[in-house]
Amino acid sequence: MIMEEEVLEDFLAESQEHLDTVEQQLLALEKTAGADETSEILNILFRAVHSIKGAAGFLEFNRITELTHYMENIFGKLREARQAPSGECADVMFRAVDVLRGMLEMDDHGESTEISLILNDLSALTCTPAEKVVEKPAQKLPAVKPVSSDYCYCVKILRGNEEEIKSDMSTLAEIDLQSGSFIMGRSVLEPDLINAALSEFEVKVTRLSPKDYQMFSQKLLAKRDNCPVGSAQVKTAEQKPETMPAVKAESQVAPVSEKPQENKNEVAESKVGASTANGNKAESTIRVDIQLLEQLMSLAGELVLVRNRHLRWAGNNQDGTGREISQRLDTVTTELQTAIMKTRMQPLERVFAKLPRLVREVARQLGKEINLEINGGEVEVDRAILESLADPLTHLLRNSCDHGIEDPETRRRNSKMPAGTVIVNASHESGQILIKVSDDGKGIDPEVIAGKAVEKGLVSAEEVAKMDIRRKLSLIMLPGFSTAASVSNISGRGVGMDVVKSSIEKLGGSIEIDSVAGRGSAILLRLPLTLAIIQSLIVTRNNIRYVIPRINLEEVINLAGEEVSEKVQVVNGQEVMSYHRSLLQLVRLGEVFNHKEKFNHRTREEIALEHRQSTDALMAAGGIPTMNIAVVRVGEYRFGLVVDQTLDMEEIVVKPMHPAQKSIGIFLGATVTGDGKVAPILDVEGIAKHALGDLHYVDDKKHEHEKFAARSDDAQKMLLFECARNERFAIGLAFIRRIYNIRRSDIQKIGDQWYTLLNNKPVTIARIEETIDVSKTDVLEEMYLIMPRYGNRGCGVLASKICGITNLAVDFSEIPQKQTGLLGTASVDGVTTIFPDIYHICEVAGNPDNKVTAHKQIAPSSDGSRKRVLLAEDAPFFRQLISNYMRRENLIIETAANGAEALEYLQNNEYDLLLSDIEMPVLDGLELARRVRSSNIGAGKMPIVALTSLDTEEDKRQCLEAGFDEYMVKLNRELLLKTLRKYLS
């Protein structure tokens, strides 16, 4: 068969679109109550299937023709009865759609496909209202398989009486296409016999070569596409599939029409179809070869690079005209690039459209009731991303339906609606696409996940103990993880979520999981808009430019001077920085480049030591150290990438790495920047794996609610260390300025006091056993000196081993007896851990002659009663710590866990001072201060002091405006005591 490739491609593309329509409309039918609406949808269904059948017949895809004919018949019957198909009927139809899709994808377009099974199912359907479901059209269908003896004809009708002509034309073995007064046909009858058979009619029969037949047919087909749908011939074709399997529409002339009355109805229906299915689409859109679009995109990319170079050049060499030309070039390039980018953009609807059917089928298989809500189908994304999204989304939906949504009975027992809901939400945010798949099912139990992960040996129990909820939930994405008790055919094959994760990450995106047990789960996908041209941050290392994709970038931080030594610490050999109240691991880009092998603990330690020494040396020489940190994100993990400089944001064209260097794990690709040079694009995940190990880096960025939850539970980052073997201590990281490595030989004893030199300055060494009753510190070859953030900064606590950092919720309220310098003890991972008061220990060490600091306590009131202070602080740890400090000042301390509680105390008692945190649940410190001031509590004279970890000027301004008298950072004990004395003495 001679066939133009373009015609075939059009057929395949259009057929897939028609099948999409069938799926969508079948789903819509199930939710449609009104008869009018049902009728309209059935019209659309009928036309979609009919269109496939017509085109398939023309192209001689007989199996497709046959199958669509069966489907068309059923839709026709349903349409007559204005009745929606039953669930069973819809199931079979969906299966028929699947079979058709498979046939379309085959090389022979289904000609070798065995379709008797689905035809039997279609035949057996009782979903139609008619007494007889459907005839066996296969027997009546002409033998459309082309044979070598076929002759092609064009029959020109010279005068009326089409009915008669029509009837005699049935002698033709097949009629493929007809157009107005032409009838295209093929027959096994030889030309003489055809002429004889039609001799009594006023027709002219012309024999066509197969090639001419093909060309003529195509022209008619094209004409059909542009003509208003709704001619009588459409109807005729629908009614006579046996003899007219591929009739094409032509306006005005209806040479083979049947009953005029029926025609009237059909015309109206077809017109509706024209407006909904095709409408103006044919006039306003054309199909363009993807290769051409790719080429355009590539050229636009080159133009962007030329533009970037020109702008850079023009920045140094421009006069008025040059500037104007540059600006115009810039504008036009941007617009051109945007326009070409748009050609690659396709709505997410193309992927989302498949989801309703998926959910329907999974729900039916599982006996669940599941509603699917889709929002944001109009959001557009690069086609390369769109194509790669289908599988991950399908998996997520299956998971939600299978593992998330409970069966109706269980839901009822849990006071939920019997039908569960899965919501797919898409939106734009900061140049990214966010897709959230959420459900109101049973949620994911992080402990179950963690337990399974340990059981399968994916992580150790020790590691799990240090994980927060998000980390535990993310274990579900480890390769081979499955929580399903048995493998189902819906999901739970144990290879799913890790594949989803890697698919999303390959696209430069990330995936985050959130869940509340019993309430549901949400999975958030972040994706770039396009893979071809991306926004990026240009950074340098050794004067060479590198690129960090915008999607991986969270923030840029520049530290200088004291900030470097204060904010950057070395913990357990790893450089870290406090970041949004948690720790951020730091990776130096230069060191990543210098070390071809993955970092190990030793490497990290050496790097940290080397840089700390060079910073110290610089500072000692009067220099100002600087540190430029790009805070980057890999999925839910963040770390700081230390670079030489952070330059501009720039649009870059992504080019792949040279094939010979693709195995380098730290680059995603390369680009040509504005200066015409090649800049490698950093693979942030690859760098993390290289420098921090396989995702064993600390997740320190939490969602706001988690931060709050952590605060409410007093979860604090604690440094665990030992002084004597197997005697564990913990100090809050917030209280530590820095940790130094020192050698035994660096420690000197002068009198009873121990010293060492740091940056050529003497520093007092505090031995913990000198203040609290613990074992004597083991002095090893390598020791650590833990420096307090506030208080006696010329003193550090000596430790023999740093055990790590853990996130702990501690409450010392149960400790019966407290020693001075001891905040309390608690069990951490089954090990009894001592929580020393680092300030007190350093204070004692700094005053060797007076083991307890002697200072003047706050005087009582004139009546001899001790001053009363109310402390509003939600974190038990800080409540305990600050209460301890104040009790030493001979004050009566009462504590409240939030602003509302504090307000109640204030309304019922009298206090000399209110000390309040700002961020608290229920009622925050700002509102508490406002209410205190507005209600005249304490006659408006009671001092209110803010004690907070918020330390920006804006925070301070807000506090003072709310009615606070003083503002201070809560960890600075000296300042706290000074302030208390100021207001209470």
Place this chain on the structure above:
Amino acid sequence: MSEKFKHPDKHTIYIFTVDDKPYGIDVAHILVVKELHSVTDITPIPHAKYPVIGYINVRGEIHQVLSLSRILHGRDEKLDTKGLIVYFKDSAGESFGVYVDSLREITEVSSKDIDKWEPESNCTEENSLANLVTAGVCRYKGELISLLSPPQIYQASL
């Protein structure tokens, strides 16, 4: 191209120097030869294979530049703007070129003056790459010039 260059018994050889030693490459493999305008035009690629100096932009296309000093002599090249980059056709390997110190001449050599090089099986580690990329030896003006195989040079970067 003139007839004499098509003579089957003749080879047109591009003779250049690397670390003051002459080498030759059959021009049939060469796409273009360009000057290096600035040593910073080549962007080093950390973690790349030893022979790779870095990437360079050639009319919007990224090419890999290899060092013949590293391949032949096991030492780093001395990048200089007097140097040249010889880019090869894709038949030799995808988007790549080699840095050479200078062009000596382009000449025709008779096939009978070229001896095919059989790679030594027991070469030392130091000269294994040189052994790999050498395609033959050419006698020219009383000198023996190693003829290099661009496809094999490309292989050295993999």
